[in-house]
Amino acid sequence: MRRTTHAAALTAALLASMVGGASAQQAASQNTVHDPGAHGPASHEVYFGAVLFEKLEWGVGLNGVPNIARWDGQAWYGTDYDKVWIKTQGEVERGRRAENAEVQLLYSRLIGYFWDFQAGVRYDPRPRPDRTYGVIGIQGLAPGLFEVDLQGFVSERGDLSARLELSYDIYVTQRLVLQPNLEVNVAAQRVPELGVNSGFNDIEAGFRLRYEFTREVAPYIGVNYTRRFGEAAKYAREEGGKAEGVEFVSGIRLYF
Amino acid sequence: MAEVTLSRRKMLAAGIAALSAPALPEVALAQPAIGRSMPREFNLAIENVTLNITGAPRPAVAINRSVPAPVLHFREGEEVIINVANRLRESTSIHWHGLILPSGQDGVPGISDGFQGIAAGETHQYRFPLVQAGTYWYHSHSGVQEQAGMYGPLVIDPIRPDPYGYDRDYIITLSDWTDENPHRIIRNLKRDPGYYNYNKRTAASLANELARAPNGQAREAIIRDRMMWGDMRMDPTDIEDVTGYTFLVNGRTPEQNFTALYRPGETVRLRFINAGAMSHFDIRIPGLEMTVVQAHGNNVQPVAIDEFRIAPAETFDVLVRPTNGRQFQILAESMGRQGFASASLATRDGMPMLPLPPHRERPLLTMADMGGNYGPKGLDRGTPRPEVDRPGHIAPMEDMGGMDHSGMGHGSGQGGMQGMDHSTMPGMNHGRMPGMNHGAPARGAGARPSTTGTPAMDHSNMPGMDHSNMPGMGRSSSLASDPGFRLAAATLPIASVPGAGLFRLAQASQGSMQGMDHSNMPGMDHSSMPGMGQQGGQPPRQQRQPARPTQQSTPRRDQRGAAPSAADHSAMGHGAPGTGQVGQVDTSAASAHAGHGGMAPPDPFAVNTGAPPGTRVLTYRMLRALSNPYPVREPNRVIEIRLTGNMERYFWAINGNRFSEAQPIVLNLGERVRMRFINETMMSHPMHLHGVWMQPQVGNGAQNPLLHTVSVRPGSTLDVDVEADAEGGWAFHCHMLFHMETGMMRKVEIRRQPRVASHG
């Protein structure tokens, strides 16, 4: 009986998280911690959830690099061990439709003190043609306090690719946080229709300096550097973009 | 505002601040009994109220519209009926903390025999006899209602007067109030365990430290330390999980200045109760010495101290004698230094509070706290089936930054007392000091209990010892040795009191000290020795010139975990109290510690309040029970209670299993078990066992204190004996509310039928 309630709450929270941070927060706060009072202390699993938008930003490109809006967020809901996890990220160039967009729906299982194993599906509505992938990955905290998210993908056509995301929070003061981050995408084969190169496709590296007014709301500024390689760079140029570029970014980090 | 008279002595009441919204009607509390045979009846009503502590009205849960709840004032030997009306929209419960009563009356939903909580709208009747006396408290055992205001003091007058006199009697209920919804707090901690920590190490603080470092070596050490913590993915500043608290005394903020009245020369009893959900307090009354007379409701040999730390759920009763008519400040500083609870001792009411002192330095966790005593695994867990640790509960030892535990002498869990060679200490005759019990000699496997020695202390044979810091001995200035201090002999027939023999001995030894001039004794100072009840490794209170044996000139263990030398007793291998092999000199372990950054199993009894050198700080070792209802005997098994959890995901466990996935710990009625607490986490856990007393093996033999809660400090190992003399289901949990709520809890089942353990 409680299970169904949780399932409903879960769906609500997940849906809400898709729509946006604030409403998701409400859904989460209403549905996350059930009052254990009715059942004695901690006699059952506690369900809880959170929504994190690490990036919600606007990038101003230098030297003809187009201006870009970017998001990168995740939400989860579940118990200490088992969670449903949603990840989404993407970029929109000014005046164009979404250039890149992806959503992942994952099951997440705590497998060690610092690590979750995750598996599920990824759907990319952009670029066209849209594509669906199977995902398997590991997310957690590596020695040295690096946030790590390593994922492998297999597309519906059998194409293999992988992504590594690394970030690190340097607390300059108690509220001022400098976050270097790095994203690397590799693929096992070319996928011309998606502009995918065999081998390294792109590297994105940045610094973002945020101020945590609260743990929930932290505006930031930063620098983002992108570089595409080989044929991926060529595809980018053919699309009218650039293989390499630097932007100044400003945005807000939300964590509810 | 409910004022309930507490003592039939001169006065007084603990002021119970009813802080709830204006002019709430009072609910009738107690109907006086007509004749002793009739049980007295009390009515309690649980309601949602609005409470304004910080300036913002917030929802709270109150008992009889009062936070804290009204004082329940019982008498030993009587029977009480307590009707609890639940006017909430959720289930509730009340647990009588520290009371020895039938399981069914203990008030823990789902654990106490036949008790499933008090449903919304219902009234539940508790009924039990009071078989003890002392200071206790009561609180909700449902969800997070305790944090929301459901706690109150409970005092039981003894049939026979206490063996110490006092003129006034006050309850000092400490608590932590937050405007935040407690459920929200759990959620915040789960998504970010550092959510409330605004005292993290930062780049700015690093630059600061480096700038202050005297040389390159020091700078290197600072960097290495940071990297080590980073490698471990732990935070040395994680002292308190939750901040944003306002600390209260009897429901009053420091500004509201709860005042306990005294007349100069009177002896005042202060009953400290820590009803805080998540806060340890360091307590001192600048300018006054405190004499601890009761711990967790049980009388102890009076011990004079300057400060003590009180963990959540603990109670300590102290006597003070303010003389000069000035206003004294009762200061309770939270362990993480986020604030004070404070109150006053004054000759008249309504004085403004004295200005609060600056905070003491925030403690930092050390490598010792992290790498402590992991002890053996796989002892009798006390469960019907052996347990399997779930992954993710246990700190990953394999990648702990290259730290080597092999030399730490904790592999066997018996690593007591390495490196102490008493024979090299001139002028000390330990053979004549059984009562001081250095590391509990002869408590190891197969050895005889130490209490067979003569308990009397013959100090006359010990030249050159500083007795000033010895527990139970008092100092010339202390109440304990004050002739005016009314000891048992004056007030009651000793022979008829349980434990009176001990008491007489205590008096005798005190008497024998009176002719001694301690101040002129050269040389020896015990303050840095374990078992002497001083804070581990503290320099002596009084400076002494003459030659000190080198073994004793021990460096204080630095807060940052600077390497203790091989001679530092305070840091050496007291990890497994009462199990060490005395007389064995094992310096290899000690040097191994020094070899990797001064890691040593922490002394489980060390209390570092950050007090200046020489301050007398209470430790469990100083507590000597005045009476012990249990025979001294060896336990028939050892149950390993590993305190585990995941600091990163914020959940807590015992033996690698959260409450929701764990089996009960099964004890046989009548057996004595030794619970070996092994704290594998970086936080202190005040572990509370319902229904039966816990006797931490502090090395005082038959006088080991009887406690309802034992505080197990990070990385340490602590042995606690339990006489399983109360049948039924009992809750067993950490009393940090959010640790309990997220899994650090068990059911202990004491069964009549002996069961054959199904594990080897």
Ligand SMILES: [Cu+2]
């Ligand atoms: Cu705890």
